[in-house]
Every structure is written in structure tokens, then in C-alpha cells.
Amino acid sequence: MNTINTLGPNTPRIALIGECMIELQHRADGSLQQSFGGDTLNTAVYLSRELGTAGSVDYVTALGDDSFSDAMCRSWSDENIGLGMVQRLPGRLPGLYCIQTDAAGERRFLYWRNEAAVRDCFTTPAATPILAALPDYDVLYFSGITLAVLGVKGREKLLETLIEARQRDARIVFDNNYRPRLWASIEEARAAYRSVLPYVDLALLTVDDEQALFHFADCEAVFEAYEQIGTPEVVLKRGAEACLIRCAGESFKVPAQKVEQVVDTTAAGDSFSAAYLASRLKGGSPVEAAEAGHRLASRVIQVPGALIPR
Template structure:
């Protein structure tokens, strides 16, 4: 049985749903300049991997992280964090002469965050460079799903990005489904036209797009969600979940258009990883048989909890209780 996101997978799938999440984990520093700070780890796809692993534990979802790290103490510690969270690391490259990227995070009184990055020489930039990457690239076709973001694309060398795109195309031909979270960060690209070209190529390979409205409006200049949905239909994306911060989520999929209201939050502490957690919960629900509307409710519920805590990863004990999906009887043989 080949499961697609156009039809909800059934509860009695004969094997786990294996997801490879491609990207970069960084050293996260939090505090005020010139003062003491706390240190942990984060990154958009790593955040999604952890939340997906938590939500999929015992429910037939296996989340593996695909990246490159150094051989330093920070790299060892972040890899141990992934293992502790149940995130697989068998396709993590170790580049001994490189280090992880680093960022400082500050939040204002409304919980909005500002970042300062040091990532130019990060190991993850070279994950798909050289013959040492061949096995990792081939392994992508062994997964049911590959999840990546616009940041995953932006940090790579030009050659590494091209090799990744080729591998994704080959994996998709063999039945792997591609999930893309746009996460557009202008400072990571040489110019907007380069980013638009890479995103357009990526969207032609995408089965499920998890899109932040402000990012795509800035990159492509869409006037409204209707224009975005029309463009994504022309790219051939089968399912689009349009994230709009505290506003409702809009969904376009083969069964129609839907709007799912967001949850109200009394006090926002930190909006870091709000979109990443939404995406992880949406995908977790879909992989367990939930319909798109229920997946969006999962996304809103988890994101609403995440923004009430500092940092990208909330304590496991703070994870909200999410109702198991009502499984569809429809699957594609």
C-alpha cells in the first residue's frame, strides 16, 4: 500500500511511517547582551522533528534527522538531545573540521523574537557536498516522507542544494512524499530572485506545503490567499495549509477549501517555534489518519501551548493532550 496525503492513511498500516527531516540544528543562546545567558539547541526542522517524534511515539511514526555536525562537545550534546527525544540520527554526517551554527534570541514584551546568527561556516551547509554525501542522498528514497524547509534549502552550498533537489525528485518517483515548510529568511539568500527560483523548483516536487502567509507574500508578492492557492495549484501541490499566525488556518486539498480558527492565548511568552510546532502537529495528525481540518486543530493546539513557554522546545510534560484522529476508511492501494 502506498499512502498519499491526498487520502488519509488507515490506522492499521503494515509498517511505521518513516519521516526524514532535513535541516540544521544550531546552538541557541538566550539572554541580554553583556549578561548571563542560557544555552540549548534549536532550528526549524529540528524543532519539527522533536515535536513529531513526541506526537508519533507509540503511534507508528519514526522521525529521523538528516544534517551534518562537527566533532566538538556542542555537536555531541545536541546529538544526544535528539536521541533522548527519540529522533533517529543514523543519517547525520560528522564533519570533523566544522562546528554547528549559533544564534542568540531575544524577545520583547509581546513575546516577539529577534535573532542574531553565526552560521556561515556551519557543518550543516556541507551536508550534501562531496562523495561522502552519496549514501545520505540515496537514503532519502527509503523514507515514506521527507520534510524540509526554505531554511534547509538556503543554508546549503549551491552544489549541495542541486544534489538534494535531484535526490528528492528521484525519491518522489519511487513513492516518497515531500513535505515543505516555506520559512523564507531573506538574509540567507543572495537575492530574492535566487530564492524564488529555488522555491519554485521545490514546490514542483511538493505534496504537502505548510506555508506561512507573510513569508510567501514577501517572496512571491501574492496579493491575497486566493492568489497563493492558485499558484500552488499550478505548481501541482496537492495539499496546502496556510498558516496566518493568530488568525485562522486556510487549507486547500483535493476534498475542498477549509478554514480552521486559531486558539486564543492569554499571554504570549515567546513565539519561537510556533510555526514549526504547528507543522509537526499537522503532519503527525495526517500520518495517523486525521483529515486536514483536524490536523489544523492539532497544529493550533500545540502552537498555542508552545508560545506560552520560552525557547523553541517546551518541556515534554507541557505537551498538550491531542485527541487521536478519526481514521478514514479511504486509502490508496
Template sequence: MDITLNHGPEIRFARPLKVALVGECMIEMRGEPGAAIMQTFGGDTLNTAVYLARLNPRGAVALDYMTAVGSDAFSVAMRRSWLDEGIGDVHVRVIEDALPGLYFIQTDPRGERRFLYWRGEAAARRMFDGPEADTLLNGLADYDYVYLSGISLAILTPEGRQRLIQALHLARRGGTRIVFDNNYRPHLWPDPEAARQVYRELLRLTDLALITWEDDAILFGYRDTDALFSAYAQEGVGEVALKRGADSCLIQCPAGRFEVPAQHVAHVIDTTAAGDSFNAAYLACRLRGGDPEQAARWGHRLAAQVVQYRGALIPQAAMPNMGASSLSSVAQV
């Protein structure tokens, strides 16, 4: 499989590509206060991991989720759910005195969601703290790709965040490629400038950026998409996919800049994980040899299906047919 996400040399992988996704899986609850509640699991990078696993034939890509959990029944159940989806847990740290975070989803009649969070003492906050985290941090260099988000960075302690970035520096020198979803959540940062500093440091390591326009416009104050693309080029990001909700996606890569229209959805039920699923489909297509335009079409197709279901993860049977056979006609990059 020949794959490159930037303007560097092509690399041929004779074994399955190894991908690590770093972040936090939480207990997801949805329903109406005072009524029956549905409980599942979710979180931005976990959602992406699940959809990525479903879109890649087992044996072609080996996925691991990197996080920290407790030893409680919910932690055990969530790890079992990852394994059922084909996601490895070899780099999961167990912190005995901690529990997973929890969030509650409420949606309005248009499908827009509101989240209530309980995550202050979540195990994932401490995943990279102390010498016990050395195995996880050193393990990053074993992967061909590492995927993380702005939320992955925000939830960590200052110590853990700096240790992660240092480990990513070392991993990238060894050939690991970094995929970053900006996912800016102001309430998770002490102030915008603290977030901007961390984002800029991470972007200097990023090969593929999967960006939500509204988030970067809030964080960096970009006046338009040209300003955003210029800033990312200056940071050395080789490929940027700019998501704009129900509008078209804009792509900037070594081949140029182009626009890919979104798929129209007549009735949106729940926008939870729309961006996460787009990211998974985009990355899955790129890992399987598709070009950025084809990858954006995959992203729109999956996101359009996801927003027609409640919750972050749609049933396996509802996964759309992505037309994998068409990749044979897509140029390798």
C-alpha cells in the same frame, strides 16, 4: 495505517512510517547581553522533529534527522538530545573541521523574537557536498516522507542544494512524499529571484505545503490568499495549510478549501517555534489518520501552548493532550 497526503492512491503501511527531516540544528542561546544565558539546541526542522516525535507513539513512526555536525562536544551533546527525544541520527554526517551554527534569541514585551546568527561556517552548510554525501542523498529514497524547509534549502552551498533536489526527484519517483515549510529568510539568499527559482523547483515535488502567509507574500508578492492557492494548485501541490499567525488557518486540499480558527492566547511569552510546532502537530495528525481540518486544530493547539514558554522547545510535561482517541472518528484520507 492508511495515509495519503495528495490525490494519489492510498498506501497501506504494514511497518512504522519512516520520516526524515532535513535541516540544521544549532546551538540556541537566550537571555540578556551581559547577563546569565541559557543554552539549549534548536532550529526550525529540529524543532518540528522533536514535537513530531513527542506526538507520535514510538513504533508507529520512525523519525530520523538528516544533517551535518562537527565532532566537538556541542555536536555530541545535540545528537544525544535527539536520541533522548526518540529521533534517530543514522543519517548525520560528521565533518571534522566544522562546528555547529549558533543563534541568540531576544524577545520584546509582546513575545516577538529577534534572532542573532553565527552560522557562516556551520557544518550543516556542507552536508550534501562531495562524494561523502552520497550515503545521505541515496538514503532519502528509503523514507515514506521527507520534511524540509526553505531554511534547509537556503543554508546549503549551491552544489549541495542541487544535489538535494535531484535526490528528492529520484525519491519521489519511488513513492517518497515531500512535506515543505516555506520559512523564507531573505538574508540567507543572494537575492529574492534566486530563492523564487529554488522554491518553484521544490514545490513541483511537494505533496503537503505548510506555508506562512507573510513569508510567501514577501517572496512571491501574492496580493491575497486566493492568488497563493491558485499558484500552488498550478504547481501540483495537493494539500496546502496556510498559517496566518494568531489568525485562522486556511486549508486547500482535494476535499475543498476551508478555514480553521486559531486558539486565543491571553499572554504570549515567546513566539519562537510557533510555526514549527504547528507543522509538527499538523503532520502528526495526518500521519495518524486525521483529516486536514483535524490536523489544523492540532497545530493551533500545540502552537498556542508553545508560545507561552521561552525558547523553541517546551518541557515534555507541558505538552498538551491532543485527544488522540478522537482520531477514531476522523475519516481516513
């Protein structure tokens, strides 16, 4: 059974696969504040911070050759994230999204990502050496959003990579992050998820997403499904409620940290996942890892935006 904290190397190499987009925040006065965002990128940043010198973090994506892509790469380098697996495709652009907030504080997201460079991340000639190098990493991390944006051909390449990485004793980490608007149908999404889940060693799941995608009745039904798949370690993230964990036949319930005022829940789950994984890679128990995840997430939701200052 592959568990995350049984890795041999003292400084594991981790590759996170996904998309980072240009983010525009629509302010009340009509102005726009520009930044960058993406689920696996948020996790990569927090993972790099949490690990420090105890591991190395690379990001795997495709960008354009524009100034926004340049700025992304500079910011990732500042966070000690390796850029050797980032493709720069001439004439292409990153995806873009805008956040609009109404008078009640509810947020609405508008996306422009259909032509984003990441769509061809695993199908260009330049992807061949990247795909060949990925199985040599100690940990590969991706999400449901990764599955969606890669498309059919990209998902096929990813699946081949996961199988080979597993054969080389790499650990596979998956965050479910189901976003219905990214899929042509729920059947397509289910098929994509089911194709990769048998190769996952650590599943970091949001309960609401699992219920939306697979219509599970409750948390126990989720655990039973993943036990049948054979996933060694499953974490159910439940927002402000305690997270639930099944690992190597044991069950754990770890309370979340109470926060007096929630400012912005963006990247709460991404940061939890980063701190959980970092703790496990450093030898922490599932309970210690969940406590670390709750601590970081509680700080993140008290600050606007996905990435809090270092």
C-alpha cells in the same frame, strides 16, 4: 494524486532535513543562556512526540566533532530521533545565533553560520550513502531555510533526491520559512523554491513569508499559484488567525485556539506543522490535523523557548 494520509506503512519512516544551531539567549543582566534551535529540528522533536510508536523520525544534517555537536546528538536521541543520517565532520562546528530582546520585548537575532558544517551536508563523500538512502523513506520534510543553508550544490543534490523519492512513491513535505538574510537575492530564493515546489505533496506555508517572497496579493492568490503548480495539499498558517486549507479540491478554515497570555512565539509554526503532519499520517482529516496543530502551537507559545518540556 499523492496525499499524506494515503501512505501504506502503518509506521511510516520520516526524514527531516535541515540545520540545528547553538542558541544563546542574551539576558537582561548580561548573562547568556545556551540551548539549541532550528526550524526543522523543532518540527522533528514535536513530530516524534506526536507520533510516538506510530512512526519513526530521523534527522538529516551535518555537525562537527565538538562538544556542542555531541550534546545535540544526545538531546535528539533522548527525543527518539534517529541519528543514522547525521554526519560528523572533523574540525567543523555547528552554526550559532544569539537572541537579544529590547525593553519592548522585540527580539533581534545575530547569526554566525557561514562556516557551519551543514553547508557541506550533501557534498562530502560521506553524503553519498545518505543521499542514496533518502528516497526509501516514506516522507521527506524540508524547509526554505534548508534550501538556503545547503547552498547551490547541496540544493542540486536535494532536488535529485526529491525526484527519485517521488518516483518511489515517497511523500514530500515543505515548510516555506523564507529568511531574506540567508539569500544573496530574492531572485535566487525564488528560483530555488520554484525548482522544488513541483515535487511537494504537502505545503505548509506562512502567509507573510509567501507575500514577502512572491508578492502575492492575498491568500486566494497563494492558493491559485499552488494549484497551478499542482500541489495536492496546501496549508496557510496565519498566526492567531484561522488557518486555511486546500486539499483535493476542498477548502477548509480552522480557527486558532485563543491564548490569554503569549510568552514566546518561537516554534509556533514548527510545532503546528509537526502536529498537522502527525495527524495526517495517522489518518486524520485536514480539519482534524489543523485542530491538532493549533492545540500544540497554543501550548508552545505559553512557554519560553522553542521546545516545551515533555
